[in-house]
Amino acid sequence: MPKFKHIRLLSPVYSDISYRLEDVKDLERDDLKISQTGIPTGVPSVECDFDEALCSPYIVGRAIEAEREGVDAVIVDCMSDPGLAAARESVSIPVFGPRETCMHLAAMLGHSFSFIGIQSRTRPRMERHAKANGLRQHLASVRGVDLSVTDLLHDDGKKLHERIIEESFKAVTEDGAAVILIGCTAFFGCEKIVGKALLEMGYDIPVINPIRTTVSYAASMLDLGLSHSRKTYPFPPEKKRVGYDIPGVVNETV
Amino acid sequence: MPKFKHIRLLSPVYSDISYRLEDVKDLERDDLKISQTGIPTGVPSVECDFDEALCSPYIVGRAIEAEREGVDAVIVDCMSDPGLAAARESVSIPVFGPRETCMHLAAMLGHSFSFIGIQSRTRPRMERHAKANGLRQHLASVRGVDLSVTDLLHDDGKKLHERIIEESFKAVTEDGAAVILIGCTAFFGCEKIVGKALLEMGYDIPVINPIRTTVSYAASMLDLGLSHSRKTYPFPPEKKRVGYDIPGVVNETV
Amino acid sequence: MPKFKHIRLLSPVYSDISYRLEDVKDLERDDLKISQTGIPTGVPSVECDFDEALCSPYIVGRAIEAEREGVDAVIVDCMSDPGLAAARESVSIPVFGPRETCMHLAAMLGHSFSFIGIQSRTRPRMERHAKANGLRQHLASVRGVDLSVTDLLHDDGKKLHERIIEESFKAVTEDGAAVILIGCTAFFGCEKIVGKALLEMGYDIPVINPIRTTVSYAASMLDLGLSHSRKTYPFPPEKKRVGYDIPGVVNETV
Amino acid sequence: MPKFKHIRLLSPVYSDISYRLEDVKDLERDDLKISQTGIPTGVPSVECDFDEALCSPYIVGRAIEAEREGVDAVIVDCMSDPGLAAARESVSIPVFGPRETCMHLAAMLGHSFSFIGIQSRTRPRMERHAKANGLRQHLASVRGVDLSVTDLLHDDGKKLHERIIEESFKAVTEDGAAVILIGCTAFFGCEKIVGKALLEMGYDIPVINPIRTTVSYAASMLDLGLSHSRKTYPFPPEKKRVGYDIPGVVNETV
């Protein structure tokens, strides 16, 4: 019987997106509990490096809190992996990011993969991260549905699905993608729809749901007792850090 | 409740190594059964490309058999991943190899990793595979305990442990490794001993047991419904294949 | 006067393809004899990794036999280079593979090259091998004529030539190829037809016939006394290998 | 007569380090004014990714303020380049980081370079950034003086200089460095001392002072009218960002 595990999603937004737990609820089992929390301040969605900067300190704060509460692993609930390295430095429990995790997993499921995200303008950022992970030659393309977040909120999902299928099809037939990586953690449920649509068009291609995949992967790492190397992520040196309402930092003005 | 999964280790040797199941037995649970099989012919251990060539056809055969028996995923039980791509082409269930899996996982656990295997002479092969996976810049070194398989068999483990710890220590302090990847599936149990020894020497470094890790990873992929891309691994075209006692091949002389 | 050399083609198929010697016959001279042999079992053609697995042990066997008979060098007669590393380990004479040889030669004849093979579905495999050889950035594209082997057998060559010319033209004009590498050892004679057709269309592009090129290259290496590094390809350790009708292996059931 | 330029150093620390302007004062001229500002909250020094996370939002804030005040370019005054991409997205004036700038410049001054920074434990971070910039093969080594920041504050510079010279010498003679890149913006003045010491030991090696170099480089880019590509750094989409006391963000609790 595997030991009990509590994994927490750290959503880097102030909006209440507790409904996101639905996407992973069926992964829970007797030995696995999944919780979720947002952050108190920052952004309603992460679309650029500025958004990443605003949420990152609070992601670290939530990771520290989680560790103190006995959570076994945390997952940054966003394809930009905001605060990933900083959080790894700051706690002893493992911290996972769906971008890093899913790029490596995609590279094992096929010889090349494409991101299908919200906006094609994220291409430079994704290419930069693929390079830093040594996986640039596995990245077939980065494509976006190019619908605004607002559009998405007022869509019943139909337009979104149409667009994701359309871009995934182009990724497979024009860019040479062998694996589709859903590029936004908000697109949940899409992976099945896209996978089915591609299959009907004759392409048997794995489609990765980033959050579900990262949760399951994190549970596996916990079962194995594996965490990140302290050599790569040494603890932050002690000193007076101020101005944030997060554990270990003095919440005052200097 | 996750769906029931049956994962099978395909050991690429003719010797009875069913005891290897012990290494992963505690990973079993209500929804996960692990079985093991060897192959009827070939080699008693895999140490070079020739050994790989001799066992690969039978690994494919065992993968096909496993699929027919309703097994949900198979794992090539060897750090050389013999027959991995061929088996992926031949079945619809996912096929995992510990070398590929653990190199990518190691790359996520730290910025660089070292293999500690049986023999240092495998360095060229490991470097070649790291390159093919885009991970050459993550590979700090390949080191071997350089004990013969025979020596290992007559060792009560003490000499082996001493040597693995010694080489792991050098990998961390001289080669810059942030993660240790146990380079032979036969070294089971070692990961804890090495990890503890490094910790006592002041290095908090993850040490990866390849088979346990691959089993847990495979279970996770099954829970997620993910398998390899048919585009990367298309089915073998139909034609008359002969001379092997494996499913789908005519066992006769041409 | 260069020393006498006997080079043997090891065709990885059970069909009688002794006619393949015709393609290289004119390369023979007083000091160079070329022989050919198939293997007794396996596949009629090599189109995927499974086919590679089935023929590889016998390629090693034929290499060992050739060495015992005094042959000076062997060539794996297939663009998949099946059994190449295993054979190099197993004998002291040099073993050449047309894929490895011609990728490097193509990289010297121009800044980028394309494979034109039988099937475009081999793209992932070729990309993987180009990466492992450090030549991914030289690979402009992999294209296939996408005719079945059966079609090819019933073709008088016309359709095949049309398709190779068509795909070569696209490789040069759309993919930026500066060199064409005929991607199948069965396409002999094509290199002249393609080269001439490209020239008529205004492109003075080298077109590489893989087997002829590898034979000539092997003869050159023999004249120079160069063979593969024993450090990269150490001899297989001695142990009981069983179940194959090949030299050095016990042909019995365990 | 070149147009007037105002460049501002954005020091990512709350301590008063206005004395840092001394390091660049002599670069001022009639058409170039250099100012400096710290940030109101965060850390007294940047030594890890957590420190980066804490200062990044305020660096963006300071960049926006600077643009509003008519400053022509800003420089993140730290070898970790905290907030660089986020700041580039957020303003129309160019934003420079000494790490990015000096790695590329070092790659032009010689075939390989070494960082000599405060702590050797930053090696993984520097390797990661070199990779992301395509310059991993130019990076000879990352070395640290391994003195604590506190030690440095109570040192009259002598110990620091000794250690930097020592590590620079090793970088040149053991690691093959052809260029030394001073790895901390706090080490000012060191470049001359190190350069002279190396020359006396027989090595004519450029030694790069990161902040002086970046200021001069920034002035050059301004003279040329060059700024960062809006395609790579598109403006952040408009939405309600909250909780920080920085321009464009609502300073309230959600």
Place this chain on the structure above:
Amino acid sequence: MPKFKHIRLLSPVYSDISYRLEDVKDLERDDLKISQTGIPTGVPSVECDFDEALCSPYIVGRAIEAEREGVDAVIVDCMSDPGLAAARESVSIPVFGPRETCMHLAAMLGHSFSFIGIQSRTRPRMERHAKANGLRQHLASVRGVDLSVTDLLHDDGKKLHERIIEESFKAVTEDGAAVILIGCTAFFGCEKIVGKALLEMGYDIPVINPIRTTVSYAASMLDLGLSHSRKTYPFPPEKKRVGYDIPGVVNETV
């Protein structure tokens, strides 16, 4: 007040192109003088490696002369950087090349760049140089206006501008370029026209004028006292060099 600097353009052609100084005249100031010289023999323009070979010895000669005359830095005035490494070996003053300089600068201004040069046939050469600098993955494309030099001479600039804008637009919209690098030092003035045209089409993209950029960069390096590593560019060993009318070489027939 920065020290006085004299920078000289070394144009690798025998034609009188002293008018080229106009392109950089406005960069002069009290502390910066720019001069120009051609070479006495060789080619009227540099379009291929043969042209490079013919002008390179005289570029080295001009660099030596410049150093003797007290010039502070020289710039090879051509996007092929002819004689760059040889000149660096031969003098103690820094030697800059616009191709090397601008490729690195472009890589900092955006995630990918395209060359727009005279002829698309220079693509292989530019790809080779990008590779050697580690920047191949930053190179989006190489495009040429494909007008002959003669055409260019009889053009009032209109046709040239049309074609550069056209190719730049394709580079941005089809090839993914985030930065345009004008690929010929003869195209001066174009950068503003192209930048404005792209902006009107909705693309805010930096366009680099290679000579102006390199002059300004060189001035910056001089202000900083930085020059090339003697380890990378050691002085040429002394010996009898003959047959050229350049300093340090005996102008006689052997």
Place this chain on the structure above:
Amino acid sequence: MPKFKHIRLLSPVYSDISYRLEDVKDLERDDLKISQTGIPTGVPSVECDFDEALCSPYIVGRAIEAEREGVDAVIVDCMSDPGLAAARESVSIPVFGPRETCMHLAAMLGHSFSFIGIQSRTRPRMERHAKANGLRQHLASVRGVDLSVTDLLHDDGKKLHERIIEESFKAVTEDGAAVILIGCTAFFGCEKIVGKALLEMGYDIPVINPIRTTVSYAASMLDLGLSHSRKTYPFPPEKKRVGYDIPGVVNETV
């Protein structure tokens, strides 16, 4: 019977080194004639980029002459490959360089190779060229015997042999080289001595003589009718080239 071939070595020095033909004389046969020529002016040996610049135009001239005289292929007789690309542009016969040829061949003979040349200071140049060929990860090290050319001339070979063996041994045991590439075309005969010495020390390692290897390789390419791609090396555009006493160039002062 292969067609008759005339291959010419183009030695890039003015000294009479016709004795160099001795090194390759035994490669001649009925269908292969080897001639040699120096150049009338330039340098007595090639040790740096400046030397390369001085000899390159004359190498092109000698290549043009050779083609006019009916020579079938030329080889630049120097490990720096001076003038290689320029000569390829200028003639229709193939032009080979030992550095390019032997780096690719070494990469096929083992997983990593080291250059053992005259001077260790050539390391930066060799690394640059390995990178440009995509073979940087195959390059184990660059080592030099660090004897001056003058020393070499007065040595009876003994000191040179000692030093080459010593450095080769270090390359194999310390740097991980699997193949030794003799780094200077003047070291002829050494390959056998080094190979034998390494074998006696227990290392069965191929040692490549660059000129013999390139001659034999060139003969092979001629037999196959393969030459360099005109797309990669287009003919130089016609224009007035002046000032050199080489074919196609007007030997006058402008």
